[in-house]
Amino acid sequence: MTDRPIKVLIAKPGLDGHDRGAKVLARGLRDEGFEVVYTGLRQTPEMIVTAALQEDVDVVGLSILSGAHLTLVPRVCSLLRERGMDDVLVATGGIIPDEDVPALKDAGVAAVFGPGTTITEVAEFLRANSRPRD
């Protein structure tokens, strides 16, 4: 069945203790028909990548408020590649200064969603860009 839902992992790397935004996004994507695995706060890149692997997700969404994105996000991307998950789409959201976006894109991030992004926009992007499923 090719119409099965797209599976998304939403994780919060880093040390900040707020996951309201991540939870809102998780529920929003559910309402858009996605299957969303939520892993909670304070996730290390290793935990995130292992979860992505076990869950066989199509998309990894990283929600970051702590400002540690320039170390955490590239680490997630390289671990995904190391473990054979090159086809998994990585997107980030949260508070990321414009000048850091090119570095994230270079690391392999497909999209950086700013605070103003609507859930519909995120959903449309993921539908158009996540890997083909069989």
Place this chain on the structure above:
Amino acid sequence: MARTQPGATPSAADELCDAALSGDRRALARLLTAVENRTPLAEAAMRRFYPMAGKAQLIGVTGPAGAGKSTLVAALIAELRRAERPVAVVAVDPSSPITGGAVLGDRVRMQAYASDDGVFIRSMASRGHAGGLSTATTAAAALFDAAGFDTVLIETVGAGQSEVEVAATAYTTVVVEAPEMGDEIQAIKAGLLEVADIIVVNKGDRPGAHRTAAQLRAMLADTPREARPGRPSPKHPDVLLTTAPTGEGVAELLAAIDARRSAEPSTADGSVRLKRAEAQVWAVLSDRLHERIRALEGPIEEVAVAAQAGSGSERSVPAAELLRCVAANELDPYTAADRLLEMLTGTGRPGTVFANRRARKDPT
């Protein structure tokens, strides 16, 4: 009919199975996806894996939302890992019936064990297919089993019929309850109690936990020893107290689970296995039937014409046309089902459908 699809050619499937069996977790994860989506790859995998399975202990963990099932599963993982026992978890959360989406949040409580290679956690959305959920979880458990995970925990919310079914197909069914859910004890009595091998009153740190456990024990003492006609024979589950976040009572719970394994070997095991086998074969059979009935589809317009003429046309009637007749109350569902079966087995006389259709106006 060609069964192979891109990405699921026999050799690619074999390679993936080989990899999964030799410990490649990504390969195993991909096979689990195939099982969930019921793709041809899943069939190939089941043919390979199923004969190697049958050793693992399947434990269903069910109960109302918020009772602490995921936290308790995490505590069981910790206990199992202390003994270096590999453990796999299938955590099921409901899909939205409207959008088909789901939030799978059970992992939050288990993430601490995610980086341990002896632990594999997989979330699954229930996807609302009747009977299909237990097929998917049973197949997933078989893959884990063959891949060497000798304990498989399956968490479901004990709300819907299919979730209870999942729990019932496990070897040991643990029903988790929490204090202050007082009114729900009656509800639990009706559905979940029948499938419980062990009842856990979790949140043992909360006031009322001991009272809830005592109430449950009293209620169980009243359960008749003999089966009433037409009902499954009543189980007499142990009632245990746990506090999942601290791990209190969890070693005892695991001991109770293990004791069931060694205490009643062949008979109970045999009947649960048979039940599980029956459910699986029926689910596959129903999939196969659907597939073949859909393949009966013919040119709709011609059949519609034949229908209007009321002629005993020899043409086969498409399933869709039969459904329309049932929807319009022109044909009863029993006759429609019989016709479809006859058409499948080649004994059908398609024209008779419309004989019935005209005859339905007569009071019988």
